[in-house]
Amino acid sequence: MKNGNGNGSGKLVAGDGRTHIESPLMRESLVDRRVVEKTHTDTELAILPDVILVGIGGQSIFDRGRSAILPLVEELAAAKKKKHRMVLGVGGGTRVRHTISVALDLGLPTGGIAQLVGAMEEANAVFLNALLAKHGTIVMQREHFWELPLYLDSGKVPIIISTPPYHFWEPPPEKGPLPTHGSDFGLFIHGEVLGMERLIFVKDEDGLYDKDPKKHKDAKLIRHTTLEAILENPPEELILDSMLFETWRHARHVKQIQIVNGLVKGQLTRALAGENVGTIIEKASLMKRSAKPVAAKKSAAKKSAAKKTTSKKQARRAA
């Protein structure tokens, strides 16, 4: 809903028993689909578009201990020296599963379970920070959200808490009592709201397979696919939370998710350098729109796109 004439005057309007502030949404029902649709923008602000988010698996990497974690720590330290602007996050791993199994046995409500689990992800973030601190990392507490640019500009690599703060307010899942907004989703949405275009997930497999490679020897690695293809024909086992893919459907910024094997030395480094390792999943609709490499600056393209959308919107409104 572009004001166009800058009419957010802030004038107070009374007369129907309520006092309104003049704005395009004044007196409107925010539930009205017609009102909500008018607010749509195809040129959403990207807050930190050049930052890459790296998510490190809990069960797949962290629960393996030293032999899996220390080589990754070296790679991350080296990447930091190369001045990659990145944000790190870690999953919670087996302790999350244990927490949930106890909580389910006790009959705790879904929101109660969600209130508990983030502690394990936070503990792993503290582990990772202890290992990387001498290279310049810092755990970003949620209330320090807006210190992210400060950390990045002062050369620090922030480690974020992966579980989103849905807590007691976790929405009821479509099936069963398990909370669906887990750490993969949490990292995704953190990247998306900041306008990041690339996320890398470090797991213990070479990427996404058509079925679980730990259970099926004939599982085939998918080197390159699109979000659209996954949504249309989801593999039996997804290596990332299904909520991540559901949310990505409506996302405006994340163009590419790369899944690499953290147990294979150098894969993460190569992925950070933009190499085609592991599995690359792209959101085809967003790739088409920019038709430029993901890392490239796009301010000029954005401006012309903005003009086009505005005129389209004006045309729609006039009609």
Added chain:
Amino acid sequence: MKAATTHGARRTIASSLGESSMTGTSGGMDYSPVAMMPDVKVIKIGGQSILDRGRSAVFPILDEIVAAKAKGHKVLVNCGGGTRARHIYSIANDLDMPTGLLAALGGYVPRQNARMVQMLLAKHGGVFMLHDDFEKLPVYFSMGCIPVMTGMPPFGYWEKPSAKGQIPAHRTDAGVFLSAEVLGAKRAIFVKDEDGLYTDDPKKNPKATHIKRISASELLKADLPDLVIERIVIEYLNRAQSCSELQIVNGLKKGQLTRALEGEDVGTIIHKG
């Protein structure tokens, strides 16, 4: 609790979910939920519909809440946003801000409103609480307090983008429903300025007719362009473990809220099913 110790292997804790990928929807476990505080009455005072009207609308409602507490009801008061939230959303939208920003920014207004209501209820035991204080609810109630909080859920920057539009899908109605759901309360009560649900916005369409009782499925099937309550709450209702009814009452009509707190079917009931 046995741990595998092979060098380099995943050190898992044996549990019924130990080997599960957790990316699906079911852990395959038996589950019989317990209700945390099923007797709490979770109510929401509308922002635009009530609070923006000021004293004439707000004071009589607070009187009813104080009277209900005196009769022994445990009332958790949640506040909506209203016109200032709309103004924030408008400006943020004009600046092309992402949905998560709108959710975080929109959160300030219901918090202000909750503080206002707390000041008015203070002499009757009104306490302002944050999301982080939720576990202290038993203390508040045993002390005879009326806890007041924002209706907004704590998603903030972590709110999901919607298919169409920038307005966050989870706003204060959603937060109130989710509070009732996790507490194990059967009903969430929404105090607005209409007798409940109509076939269209009665403020704009005089031909709109009142609906007394309707199921979530019927309502979703009717596919109304406008609703009295956030659309996502109706979707969640059918998945709820505990909160199976949403009651919408008219706070401008004296006694409606009191009757709703006594369990009467006034206003509109939207039920699971």
